Amino acid sequence: MKRNTWQREAVRGALDANDGFVSAQALHSALHATGSPIGLATVYRALADLATKGDADSLQSPEGESLYRACSTSKHHHHLICRNCGLTIEIEPHAVEQWANDVAAANGFTQAEHVVDVFGLCAACSALAAASAS
């Protein structure tokens, strides 16, 4: 039995308000900044729940943090993430899905899951990088 608490709503709201991936800690800070006395443990729980229900994506940042993002669809999909500004674009990798399954099957693997995320610099950040590099 799941209850509807304002804390859960707050977490979901904070996640929705954010375009890119955010860490649990950042989300907690953000919520506190708005005056919510929500606890860190609760944020983690809420995020875990959202991720489980498919309402949020989670991935590991290279630094080892767990990052979360509101997910408009619970369908399987992947991301194109700007390394600099965090801008995230959802992508639909039909080809990759197929490929991953093929590769897995060819090697006798079952229950294949794949981690496919593309990191790069978005157009804006690319321009900035080029400018500062010159």
Next chain:
Amino acid sequence: MKRNTWQREAVRGALDANDGFVSAQALHSALHATGSPIGLATVYRALADLATKGDADSLQSPEGESLYRACSTSKHHHHLICRNCGLTIEIEPHAVEQWANDVAAANGFTQAEHVVDVFGLCAACSALAAASAS
């Protein structure tokens, strides 16, 4: 200036002796098991160095550990990893490389890097899972 110490050799050796990805902690334990009094900090340092020089791959396990693997080639490639036994197969994702670049370019991204790893159950572990599930 880099020195050649037996500790570094030991770490590299232990990594080579292993087929799949291993955690830094596991590597440290393995080394201790062989009698090396090597320190955990040193293992981390050596692994970080190897990864930096391109002699080792590193990736984050879903649990957040850093996993390392000796890398025969410093060429870009990906992995098919058994979730159960750790068996790792290197795969050559021509199609995916192309796709990743296309997607990145289509969205104005530059310097695209991608994380493409497929997790699953290898043939042997699949059989085991099926047997225990029934």
Next chain:
DNA sequence: CCGTGATCGAGAACACTTCTCAAGTACCAT
């Protein structure tokens, strides 16, 4: 063989996440 300074190692320090448990409270039935 010596001196220098990079490296080692044990443990402390850190960051992130999960767990504990008493107190609070949303929900259902009445």
Next chain:
DNA sequence: ATGGTACTTGAGAAGTGTTCTCGATCACGG
């Protein structure tokens, strides 16, 4: 509306993995 129940919360402790500190050590060049 009221009461009971048990899920949820929150503060801090605990746990885990990684990095840092710093004196001691040891590889390497001379």
